[in-house]
Amino acid sequence: MARGAWRSAGLTRSAQPTSPGSSSRRSATNRAYQMVKSDGSGRIVLQVHTLDNRRLENFLERHKAYYAYTGEIDIDRFLREILQKANEFVPSEAGSILLDDPITKNSDDRMENDLVFIATYGARAEARLNKRMHARVGIVGHVYATGVGYMTDDVLQDPYFYPTPDLPDDFQTRSVVCVPIRIEAAVCGVLELVNKTGPGGFREKDRRLLEIFADYASISIQNLLDARRAFEVAKRDGLTGLYNERYLHLRLTQELSRISRDGGDLCVIFLDLDNLKSVNDRHGHLAGSQVLREVGYLLRRTVTDERATLTRYGGDEFVLILPGHDMQEGMEVAQSIRNAIRASTFLSRPYGFNDPALNLHGVLTASLGVSSIRSHATPGASVEQQKNEILRSADAALYRAKQLGKDRCIGAREEDTHFPAAMLS
Incomplete structure (x- = not known):
């Protein structure tokens, strides 16, 4: 709590009774x-x-x-x-x-x-x-x-x-x-x-x-x-400690309002874990939940920009908001996340009650879709419309990454703004 950002009230006061007595x-x-x-x-x-x-x-x-x-x-x-x-x-x-x-x-x-x-x-x-x-x-x-x-x-x-x-x-x-x-x-x-x-x-x-x-x-x-x-x-997801879907929409609205006033760019990254279902089927949902916790920690460790908002939307889906990032920078962040997940060994320690370490390496990968305001939102449109467009675009790019074989990062296309995404609030 103690920090240099505190500021005084800014008043210099001299107080006296208003009248004698x-x-x-x-x-x-x-x-x-x-x-x-x-x-x-x-x-x-x-x-x-x-x-x-x-x-x-x-x-x-x-x-x-x-x-x-x-x-x-x-x-x-x-x-x-x-x-x-x-x-x-x-x-x-x-x-x-x-x-x-x-x-x-x-x-x-x-x-x-x-x-x-x-x-x-x-x-x-x-x-x-x-x-x-x-x-x-x-x-x-x-x-x-x-x-x-x-x-x-x-x-x-x-x-x-x-x-x-x-x-x-x-x-x-x-x-x-x-x-x-x-x-x-x-x-x-x-x-x-x-x-x-x-x-x-x-x-x-x-x-x-x-x-x-x-x-x-x-x-x-x-x-x-x-x-x-x-x-x-x-505003937090109880499993991973990341922000939740409700806060995702609140924060994205705030950032888009700021950009409409001050200018700038912003990227959204959709992330979906590949093969988490196989972990659940083979080792149980407790193992799958622990994997999600570890992915949350991995995201916080990999994305170090203090302006970023990291959220778990639900299931094995994650959404990142990156203020001040253009498409190229957003793709670089997405690629670093993909590489970090590929290189990680999950469940390397015992978890739950008497559950042994599983050391899952090379089992989990991630598919990611990336969009940006300048590339995929209509200039001058309302904040709500721009939010819908950028979410639709990133969701569509993620969908294509899945179709093309998973374990890849895909940038959104202009026509992706019409993708029927389920992420809209």
């Missing part, structure tokens, strides 16, 4: 502040209200619903907005969300872990992204280790304070409030705000309000991760 007349969870936003062309003063608890809950529940029912999940955007809302909740000059690194995490001793800045705002916000700090260090480390929120309005007198070297020399940390972030009841990070804006420093009520917010944020982050896992499972 207004802070005493307003609820602690519903105050009006002046927010200054710099957009490069001038300074615009915006009237901003911090969230009361009901509005805060509605905000997070909307996120829960949004991420549960949409397609790709933008965690970057989610955490930026979480931090932005925390600043509205308790206005501050700077803030960060830090999470422990799941790859190096020591669950037995949290003090040995590193915390990574994954979302920031304020002074040198972008420079702090992806920076690491040890969990033994500072107020942040203390909150992470104890799982208890902490606040100080005079860091120079605080025994836990440790200055952050990534802040500019002229930035003076005066006050800090930190609260833990939990996933499934375990502390996984810290939400930190620095230098409350307005008169005075952080107060106990600010810490309590931020803890309420952090609890909601923790639940929402968990819901977000659950939704992402559920979405990932829903």
